Structures are given as structure tokens and as C-alpha cells.
Amino acid sequence: MEDKIKKLQEMYDKSNNIVFLGGAGVSTESGIPDFRGVDGLYNKKYDYPPETILSNSFFKKFTKEFFKFYREKLIIHGVLPNDAHKTLAKMEEKGKLKYIVTQNIDGLHQLAGSKNVLELHGSIQRNYCLLCGEFYNLSYIDNSKEIPKCNKCDGIVKPDVTLYEEALNEDVVYKAIKAISKADMLIVAGTSLLVYPAASFIRYFKGPYLVIINTSKTSSDIYANLIIRDKVAKVLSKLNV
Secondary structure, three states: OHHHHHHHHHHHHHOOOEEEEEOHHHOHHHOOOOOOOOOOHHHOOOOOOHHHHOEHHHHHHOHHHHHHHHHHHHOOOOOOOOHHHHHHHHHHHOOOEEEEEEOOOOOHHHHHOOOOEEEOOEEEEEEEEOOOOOEEOHHHHHHOOOOOEOOOOOOEEEEEEOOEOOOOOHHHHHHHHHHHHHOOEEEEEOOOOOOOOHHHHHHHOOOOEEEEEOOOOOOOHHHOOEEEOOOHHHHHOOOOO
16 A cells, blocks of 8 residues: 555656546545445435435425435535545645546535535535525525525525436536546546546546546546555545645
């Protein structure tokens, strides 16, 4: 492991345009469960499959049930940024890390101090009225009874999270692909690269250093210059940034 950390450090020192592509494994060490892990949402029993509950059609048809599940399972209280989030914030502050591209919706990167965060699937921290567009924070959703309604027009307040059957934000996807295509180092961490289109973003990387940090194999291991099989926070905390 020490040899791999040393190699990672050498790559980091030589790079000046780093992009970080992260998945659920970045946040699990903060206590947020991985959807597809052994103890994740997709391996637990509900009246409906989680993929169904978290779909746009279910949201529209069974709005009350959607928010019950959403509050119970997607809003996790007391979570704080871990060493991965903190190290990435330092890397950005030093000017080495240009963008974080994340599949997570928890907002922990921003809480750690990162500014250039591209959230592919949105964020639970942002919520908008479907009628007038009024903004509401997470606590408003958390403290609302049943279906959260807008104080101005009584419209339904929807989390700014990409549900199944919804397209990703085109602007965010474009910025992510552009950032990755210009990077000289791409760190892919905490993701098995099974969820598309995020899993396909690696093909846009043309730089010299592709690093994959994950506890299990990924679909893009054959393309990596360095593979570290360990937890993201543990690895990144060893970097001298």
C-alpha cells in the first residue's frame, strides 16, 4: 500500500489540472449508506422497490408515499464531511483540483469547503416549488408534514434531485465532460462505475494519470494507471496536498 500511496503522490505532484469523479463510496464513511451495497436501500424490503419509489411517475402519482420514503431514507441526520471531502477541499484551495464531479446528493463536498462541485444527480440541499420556483432548504422538507407545500402559491416543493425517468441536467453533464477532457489527472473513487452516464465519462479523459480508488473492482480498471483497493478517505488522507 505504501508504494501505491507514493506513486499517487508522485502523480499528484506532477499534475495541475485534476478532476475527481466520485460515487457513493465517498460518503459511506460519513455514515450515508450505499444504495447498492450489502446494507443499501436496494437490498431492503419495502412495499415498492426503491427504484420505483424514486421515480418521477411514482412522485406524481403517490406523492405522499414518496416523501415518507424520502424523509426516512434519503435525509440522514448528523452526517459530516470525512477526510476524503476535507482533502479534496484542500486540493481545490491549492489550485490543483479544478472540479469535483459527484454522483452523490448529500452536499458534503460543499460543507467541507469545495466550490467547484458538479452534482450529476442534484442535491437534497436544494428544493423548489414546482409552480413558482421558490427555493426551500433541506430543513423545510424535513420539517414539513406529508407533502411540502410552497408558502407563496401552495405548489408542491420538489427536491432538486434527479429521479428515475428524469434526464440529467444537460449543463452539468456538459461541464463534467469538458472538465474531464481537459484534465491531466482523473481520480475516480468510491464508485464501481455501473451507473450511466457517469460510468461513460472516463472515455473522455485523455490525460496521463487515471487513478481508481475503490474497495472492489470496477469496469474501467484495465484503463487505469494506478488502482488502489481501499477506502477513499483513508487513501486521500495520506496525500500531502
